[in-house]
Amino acid sequence: MIAMTWELEFNAPNMDDSEPATEIRVLVVDDHPSMRMGLVALINGQRGMTVVAEACDGEEAIEVYEDTRPDIVLMDLRMPGMGGVEAILALRKIDPAVNVIILSTYDWDEDIHLAIQSGAKSYLLKDTSVEEIADTVRRVHGGDAAIPGQVSQRLAERSQRQQLTERERDVVELLIKGRSNKEIACSLFISEETVKSHLKTLFAKLGVRDRTEAAIAAIRHGIVHLD
Amino acid sequence: MIAMTWELEFNAPNMDDSEPATEIRVLVVDDHPSMRMGLVALINGQRGMTVVAEACDGEEAIEVYEDTRPDIVLMDLRMPGMGGVEAILALRKIDPAVNVIILSTYDWDEDIHLAIQSGAKSYLLKDTSVEEIADTVRRVHGGDAAIPGQVSQRLAERSQRQQLTERERDVVELLIKGRSNKEIACSLFISEETVKSHLKTLFAKLGVRDRTEAAIAAIRHGIVHLD
DNA sequence: ACAGCCATCACCCATCCGGGGGATTTGGCG
DNA sequence: CGCCAAATCCCCCGGATGGGTGATGGCTGT
Numbered sequence A, B: 001m002i003a004m005t006w007e008l009e010f011n012a013p014n015m016d017d018s019e020p021a022t023e024i025r026v027l028v029v030d031d032h033p034s035m036r037m038g039l040v041a042l043i044n045g046q047r048g049m050t051v052v053a054e055a056c057d058g059e060e061a062i063e064v065y066e067d068t069r070p071d072i073v074l075m076d077l078r079m080p081g082m083g084g085v086e087a088i089l090a091l092r093k094i095d096p097a098v099n100v101i102i103l104s105t106y107d108w109d110e111d112i113h114l115a116i117q118s119g120a121k122s123y124l125l126k127d128t129s130v131e132e133i134a135d136t137v138r139r140v141h142g143g144d145a146a147i148p149g150q151v152s153q154r155l156a157e158r159s160q161r162q163q164l165t166e167r168e169r170d171v172v173e174l175l176i177k178g179r180s181n182k183e184i185a186c187s188l189f190i191s192e193e194t195v196k197s198h199l200k201t202l203f204a205k206l207g208v209r210d211r212t213e214a215a216i217a218a219i220r221h222g223i224v225h226l227d
Numbered sequence C: 001a002c003a004g005c006c007a008t009c010a011c012c013c014a015t016c017c018g019g020g021g022g023a024t025t026t027g028g029c030g
Numbered sequence D: 001c002g003c004c005a006a007a008t009c010c011c012c013c014g015g016a017t018g019g020g021t022g023a024t025g026g027c028t029g030t
Helices: A002-011 A033-044 A058-068 A084-094 A109-118 A130-141 A149-160 A166-175 A181-188 A192-206 A211-221 B002-011 B033-044 B058-068 B084-094 B109-118 B130-141 B149-160 B166-175 B181-188 B192-206 B211-221
Strands: A024-029 A049-055 A072-075 A100-104 A122-125 B024-029 B049-055 B072-075 B100-104 B122-125
Touching: A024 A033, A024 A058, A024 A130, A033 A049, A033 A130, A033 B033, A033 B130, A049 A058, A049 A130, A058 A072, A058 A084, A072 A084, A072 A130, A084 A100, A084 A109, A100 A109, A100 A130, A109 A122, A109 A149, A122 A130, A122 A149, A130 B033, A166 A181, A166 A192, A166 A211, A181 A192, A192 A211, A211 B211, B024 B033, B024 B058, B024 B130, B033 B049, B033 B130, B049 B058, B049 B130, B058 B072, B058 B084, B072 B084, B072 B130, B084 B100, B084 B109, B100 B109, B100 B130, B109 B122, B109 B149, B122 B130, B122 B149, B166 B181, B166 B192, B166 B211, B181 B192, B192 B211
Parallel strands: A024 A049, A024 A072, A072 A100, A100 A122, B024 B049, B024 B072, B072 B100, B100 B122
Antiparallel strands: none
16 A cells, blocks of 8 residues: 555656666565565665566466566465466466576575576575675576576586486385385385385485485475475 | 655654554564565554564674664574574573564474474464564564464474473484484494384374384474474 | 383394395387 | 387395383482
């Protein structure tokens, strides 16, 4: 209500003629109301950019994107319902040139990889300064892919590691549920020997010795989620 | 900058005489700049309350608290360096009547318990609406302990569970590092049989069958942290 | 003094797990 | 077509793990 009042008063007179004719139009997507409020304040507090819409999850983001066609989507990765990755892919179907900046709490390398691979132009952590977030918005709008050092380092770490196969991910998924080899075998309709075989390569790839270490490592890397 | 302009205009004429003479003075503590910005905007956007200071971690919160003596401390629980729990305890040493509201991303029951037990007057999740956060600030300032249903439910769940002893926590701490029984025994200077003994009671208390399940359960409850 | 909880350790034993081999089939890719 | 990675399965085996049962000493509260 207060923001609206201000916006009307500000837009009507247009007292600042150094303001560029076309501002960077930003869509803010985050399921935490206070965080969303912070991002809106952050963007609107910067000259040359303005929040044109907000959404609290992936579905809403897509709806709103079609209506407003913003220049930049500033989005959380972990959201209830449709997550960030699915949202990026859906947005790219609508507009292949969409500029998504992910703003995440976590620096799990798998999360970063998936976001970037899905087409995010940047991946920032939530402890990023106001200036750097604003700067990234400008850089991405200018066509760059602005990835901070800490984040790209994680990405490099991931590329060092041997990637898990689909089946190995199936196994690790059940592993973190505390399932025994026999139970995993049963769930995947394969023999227990095959499970052990997958586990062997899995341990090697993650650089661990047993299932407990593997479970922890998988969580730490963001390969599986605890939700 | 925009918020300041508005505040000046609003405060100067004082057109609303239903406004209380003394506003609720709030200290906002969060390590994420954009979240801090959101909370500041949220509080300052409410009538009857105002942000008098900000801090980005526990240490700074204590310094700033002594200078400003706010009515309410709105604080994140997980922060680098001194965490929320230590910060609450330290603040209570300075001022036993301090009103701390924890605003956390996680609803781990152990986190909630520790925060409340340390003396937090409320525990809100970050997906709480702006209205409810503001309302909680007012309620806590009025002397209530406003705990949302979802959170108190978690607290109830925890009280159902048998509490871990100190030694059991030691064991689980090493367990989530992927240590074997022998290694745990070695680290704690006890026999392997004793470790197995602790694990037995640990499994029973957590309602699990093996070490991997125990590790996951401990993480899910917030008994141990992955940091 | 006695009960109750905790930490410590011991023994037995069935089962599970992980490391070491190796084999087969399937599908893709050059 | 040959090569290779992936998925499937098999065997062996020593050591780790977890369940059961019990004992001892220390500390606490009544």
